Amino acid sequence: MNFHNYHNTYLFLVFFSTLFLLPFSSFSQVNGTVQVGSFMTATEDTTPWLSPSSDFAFGFSQLKDKNLFLLAIWYNKIPDKTIIWYANDGQPVSQRSRLELSAQGGLNLYDPQGRSIWSSVGITEEVAYSFMNDTGNFVLIRTGSSTAVWESFKNPTDTIVSTQIIESDGVLFSKQSENNFSKGHFQLRLLRDGNLVLNIRDIVTNYAYDAYYISGTYDPSNSSNSGFQVIYDSTGYMFIRRRNGQRSDLTPNSLIMPPDSYYRATLGFDGVFTQYHHPKSFTGNPNWTPIWSKPDNICLNINGVKGIGACGYNNVCTLGDNKRPVCECPIGFSLIDPNNTYGSCKPSFTSSCRDEELEVDSLKDVYDFQELLDTDWPTSDYRQLNPSSEQLCRESCLQDCFCAVAIFRVDTCWMKKLPLSNGRKDQNLNGKALIKYRKGSLPPLAPPSTMITNQIQKQGQWTIILVGSVLLGTSFFIIFCLGFFIVYKKKKYIQTTTAETIAGGNQRCFQYRELLEATDGFKEEIGRGAFGTVYKGVMQNTLTRTTIAVKKLDSIVIQDKEKEFRTEVNTISQTYHKNLVRLLGFCDEGQHRMLVYEFMSKGSLASLLFGNEKLSWSLRTEMAIGVARGLVYLHDECITQIIHCDIKPQNILLDENYNARISDFGLAKLLVINQSKTNTGIRGTKGYVAPEWFRNVPISAKVDVYSFGVLLCELITCRRSLEDVMEDKPILTEWVYDCYIERKLESLVRNDEAALVDNKTLKSFVMVAIWCIQEDSSIRPSMRKVSQMLEGIVQVPIPPCPYWSTN
Numbered sequence: 001m002n003f004h005n006y007h008n009t010y011l012f013l014v015f016f017s018t019l020f021l022l023p024f025s026s027f028s029q030v031n032g033t034v035q036v037g038s039f040m041t042a043t044e045d046t047t048p049w050l051s052p053s054s055d056f057a058f059g060f061s062q063l064k065d066k067n068l069f070l071l072a073i074w075y076n077k078i079p080d081k082t083i084i085w086y087a088n089d090g091q092p093v094s095q096r097s098r099l100e101l102s103a104q105g106g107l108n109l110y111d112p113q114g115r116s117i118w119s120s121v122g123i124t125e126e127v128a129y130s131f132m133n134d135t136g137n138f139v140l141i142r143t144g145s146s147t148a149v150w151e152s153f154k155n156p157t158d159t160i161v162s163t164q165i166i167e168s169d170g171v172l173f174s175k176q177s178e179n180n181f182s183k184g185h186f187q188l189r190l191l192r193d194g195n196l197v198l199n200i201r202d203i204v205t206n207y208a209y210d211a212y213y214i215s216g217t218y219d220p221s222n223s224s225n226s227g228f229q230v231i232y233d234s235t236g237y238m239f240i241r242r243r244n245g246q247r248s249d250l251t252p253n254s255l256i257m258p259p260d261s262y263y264r265a266t267l268g269f270d271g272v273f274t275q276y277h278h279p280k281s282f283t284g285n286p287n288w289t290p291i292w293s294k295p296d297n298i299c300l301n302i303n304g305v306k307g308i309g310a311c312g313y314n315n316v317c318t319l320g321d322n323k324r325p326v327c328e329c330p331i332g333f334s335l336i337d338p339n340n341t342y343g344s345c346k347p348s349f350t351s352s353c354r355d356e357e358l359e360v361d362s363l364k365d366v367y368d369f370q371e372l373l374d375t376d377w378p379t380s381d382y383r384q385l386n387p388s389s390e391q392l393c394r395e396s397c398l399q400d401c402f403c404a405v406a407i408f409r410v411d412t413c414w415m416k417k418l419p420l421s422n423g424r425k426d427q428n429l430n431g432k433a434l435i436k437y438r439k440g441s442l443p444p445l446a447p448p449s450t451m452i453t454n455q456i457q458k459q460g461q462w463t464i465i466l467v468g469s470v471l472l473g474t475s476f477f478i479i480f481c482l483g484f485f486i487v488y489k490k491k492k493y494i495q496t497t498t499a500e501t502i503a504g505g506n507q508r509c510f511q512y513r514e515l516l517e518a519t520d521g522f523k524e525e526i527g528r529g530a531f532g533t534v535y536k537g538v539m540q541n542t543l544t545r546t547t548i549a550v551k552k553l554d555s556i557v558i559q560d561k562e563k564e565f566r567t568e569v570n571t572i573s574q575t576y577h578k579n580l581v582r583l584l585g586f587c588d589e590g591q592h593r594m595l596v597y598e599f600m601s602k603g604s605l606a607s608l609l610f611g612n613e614k615l616s617w618s619l620r621t622e623m624a625i626g627v628a629r630g631l632v633y634l635h636d637e638c639i640t641q642i643i644h645c646d647i648k649p650q651n652i653l654l655d656e657n658y659n660a661r662i663s664d665f666g667l668a669k670l671l672v673i674n675q676s677k678t679n680t681g682i683r684g685t686k687g688y689v690a691p692e693w694f695r696n697v698p699i700s701a702k703v704d705v706y707s708f709g710v711l712l713c714e715l716i717t718c719r720r721s722l723e724d725v726m727e728d729k730p731i732l733t734e735w736v737y738d739c740y741i742e743r744k745l746e747s748l749v750r751n752d753e754a755a756l757v758d759n760k761t762l763k764s765f766v767m768v769a770i771w772c773i774q775e776d777s778s779i780r781p782s783m784r785k786v787s788q789m790l791e792g793i794v795q796v797p798i799p800p801c802p803y804w805s806t807n
């Protein structure tokens with residue numbers, strides 16, 4: 001009858017005795033001081049040892065993997081947990097590992113079985129107590145004096161904070177990655193000769209490769225003039241103190257430091273050494289703000305013949321925000337570790353050298369080149385042709401089975417071998433990289449499907465890269481692609497690859513629930529188009545946080561729903577080009593049909609082009625070239641030709657670097673007005689559609705050329721094709737043609753200084769636009785020709801009058 005009470009008492013006793021027998025930490029910390037004999041156990045709620053002001057904490061920091069803990073020091077008062085020091089070379093320990101402070105050994109870390117893992121080494125003297133200083137320094141104090149036996153400041157990891165000093169021979173190591181604290185590829189060292197250097201190291205042997213930053217504080221003629229300490233003073237300035245007392249600034253003296261801030265400098269896992277500040281008192285959740293960093297351009301500054309570059313082998317580095325590198329495998333390559341975009345890329349095919357004896361013409365059937373502008377791998381040359389034309393460059397690389405990539409610049413061709421290292425993309429590089437790939441082996445959308453699928457199944461992890469080994473289901477595409485306007489190429493090599501790859505899944509298939517969660521119940525609408533509404537979402541897992549755009553398809557009428565939807569998704573997922581928005585996956589569950597794309601942070605061209613702030617002329621010309629390239633790819637370079645049918649500024653999205661990326665392609669078939677094979681239904685948007693839609697003639701890729709012409713007029717003039725009728729302005733395309741005929745191009749770009757100065761480009765762009773808007777589709781050039789004319793590779797001939805002759 002009294003069982004209930006008895007039960008409660010029992011529970012209480014058990015609880016109490018457990019508490020008594022197994023305390024998680026001893027209560028012996030007062031005001032930053034920790035007595036010898038104190039200990040703490042790694043559990044979720046262990047209290048760390050705090051500094052007097054509680055600015056810093058020393059203890060077990062729980063990692064993303066909740067069973068792992070890192071013995072570390074971190075800023076205790078800011079929400080964004082920032083670790084400034086870690087023990088045990090960054091190796092985490094498991095739950096219930098134990099830290100003890102003893103008089104003889106100092107700090108000792110034991111695993112749950114009681115085996116010693118790590119200790120604060122080199123202590124011969126007795127420790128009286130330890131102290132978590134408000135500076136962020138954890139010190140062990142000697143018995144009988146108040147001097148330090150050991151301090152965390154003298155054993156730095158990847159970070160130093162204000163008041164910390166790096167002595168001669170001092171080293172910081174980068175982490176392996178954002179969430180892996182093991183020693184990575186990069187080092188910051190104060191050399192004995194007085195120079196502060198950043199270099200890449202060999203992970204196994206610690207061999208230091210060429211430095212990519214050198215402070216220049218070594219004076220061979222006068223050693224007293226050489227540096228010997230890096231000082232990070234309490235006001236946030238960092239400088240090198242020379243032996244003669246002079247200082248050599250690292251933080252520019254002209255910078256005004258915000259007061260009352262935390263200051264730290266961290267060697268990032270990506271190799272950039274950055275100084276940050278964070279206000280001490282704040283509301284909300286402010287971030288660390290970068291103040292200063294080295295090197296200036298990590299993509300260009302790492303140049304050693306040996307060693308991995310800023311990005312891994314075969315990878316390409318672009319300088320992103322805050323001088324941080326952004327890495328992207330070039331077309332034809334995919335990441336070896338899909339979770340590490342900074343790692344190396346593997347080629348999607350390896351040249352066997354068997355094709356060598358083939359004629360150039362037949363080699364052209366097997367291989368093609370992807371062009372990447374302003375891209376180079378400067379240290380991977382094995383052959384140089386000079387003088388060379390681009391054609392000679394292409395043909396030589398085609399015929400040479402060792403040639404993975406050729407760089408063509410002005411009149412020189414450099415042929416490159418694998419692995420390519422120190423890849424970079426930079427506006428000032430000029431020239432272009434020609435990347436050889438085996439036709440039909442594209443797109444190498446990230447890693448092979450088997451790996452990713454396993455991962456998703458095993459860990460439920462989201463990878464930002466589209467799942468897929470690519471070529472599955474290609475047979476469908478060969479038979480039909482885009483509804484009524486199919487063009488298919490029937491070539492030997494496609495059939496072979498198809499047979500090989502029809503197995504296994506090829507896109508990431510999302511659950512409806514997942515997308516519902518990611519979009520927070522489809523809360524934030526970011527666009528609306530012919531196919532439905534687009535919502536912003538965030539996919540999060542332990543490793544990555546990816547912003548996505550989810551397109552809910554609502555107006556689809558499909559007869560053979562399942563198959564057709566997936567076929568289309570397959571077609572789209574095989575596209576891989578920097579001027580196309582990439583499809584990450586889809587959802588096909590009950591009545592829910594959605595496409596998941598990478599999120600384009602700068603929105604659509606429509607909102608920027610016609611907004612208040614004018615896009616610069618150079619950005620506009622780049623965008624025109626980008627869109628043209630994307631269309632060349634869709635028309636000529638995919639396995640199945642894709643006609644977009646709805647090119648307009650609303651369908652051109654901009655990524656964070658303002659690269660123009662075409663969206664909404666490959667969907668034509670899904671929006672079937674009726675399933676007949678005649679072209680009764682006009683696809684497209686008023687103001688952009690080609691005249692042949694209104695005539696009884698076949699539709700070809702030339703419809704996109706027309707729409708592109710209209711878009712080009714808009715890019716030149718920043719005016720909408722369809723102005724408000726009330727405004728009484730002439731039709732844009734007619735106005736452009738009139739200005740051209742009357743030689744009044746300047747009125748097209750009123751107040752646009754840059755465009756006026758660049759009148760050569762202006763004129764050629766206008767001429768290209770007029771070629772594109774020819775009413776007679778047979779006169780319009782192909783997108784390839786258009787792209788070449790825009791890039792100045794071929795001359796633009798005088799365009800004819802765009803209208804049908806009225807005879």
Ligand SMILES: *[C@@H]1O[C@H](CO)[C@@H](O)[C@H](O)[C@H]1NC(C)=O
Binds near residue numbers: 131134139163
């Ligand atoms: C804490 O650090 C400051 C600045 O380095 C130093 O002056 C002070 O003595 C330290 N406190 C202890 C108890 O070590």
Ligand SMILES: *[C@@H]1O[C@H](CO)[C@@H](O)[C@H](O)[C@H]1NC(C)=O
Binds near residue numbers: 182
């Ligand atoms: C960190 O990376 C190293 C090397 O790749 C690996 O051995 C180690 O297990 C990783 N640590 C964690 C916690 O994942």
